[in-house]
Amino acid sequence: MFAVLSASSQPIIGITTYRQQAKTGVWDVDAAFLHSGYIESVARAGGIAVLLPPQPASSAIADRVLDGLDGLVFAGGRDINTERYNQESGEHTDQPDVRRDEWEFELVNAALRREMPVLFICRGAQVLNVYRGGTLFQHLPDVIGKNDYQRGEALLTEMEMTVSPGSTLESIVGSSVTGMVYHHQAIDAVGSGLTVSARSADDVIEAIEIDDYPFGVGVQWHPEVTSEKDGRLFDALTSAARTQRSNA
Secondary structure (H helix, E strand, O other), X not given: OOOOOOHHHOOEEEEEOEEEEEEEOOEEEEEEEOOHXXXXXXXXXXXXXXXXXXXXXXXXXXXXXXXXXXXEEEOOOOOOOHHHHXXXXXXXXXXXXXXXXXXXXXXXXXXXXXXXXXXXXXXXXXXXXXXXXXXEEOOOHHHHOOXXXXXXXXXXXXXXXXXXXXXXXXXXXXXXXXXXXXXXXXXXXXXXXXXXXXXXXXXXXXXXXXXXXXXXXXXXXXHHHHOOOOOHHXXXXXXXXXXXXXXX
């Protein structure tokens, strides 16, 4: 069910997108696109979704874009360029999407400078961690010896995570949360000014958040897939964005 609100009270939430070759009908073109679950999740939470496709990036452009937004979602997607955390790419690491990396790193820089409410999902959580100087495990099966976190063929795995006491995440979902995971990479060294707020039974980091920040939560699972039943993360984001909008 979608929230019914006056448009003037609805926060505008930007969502990052893919930008790669895609087919539709007779067309096979370079396209910007996104799973509709993100858009519907924002709408259910009472927000207005605006898509932010990768494009020429600069600090000034990112600031201009954010001037029209109240909050942000960094969506899932391809692996981050390993050069950003000073590693060479392993055999299982994706060919990087440099355009998207440049665009999203400019956006996260601009968003954090203005303390904009942000929800980082899957790749998004990794973007936040690397932006803050952290590193990633490039292929999780090499670390834990199994592929439960990404079985392939777009088959997500339901997994329970233990949430850290006193965290922002705990205030939203409680002491544990069940999420749908699909990631073959994971956070290794945690970036500066970030705190781990959830782990799986394998001790894999499944959520991080920004210290002393109004709302900055990153999760490795996919809440957009299950938001029709559990929209608490999107509700929390839009609530924070609405507050920022009213205080502007």
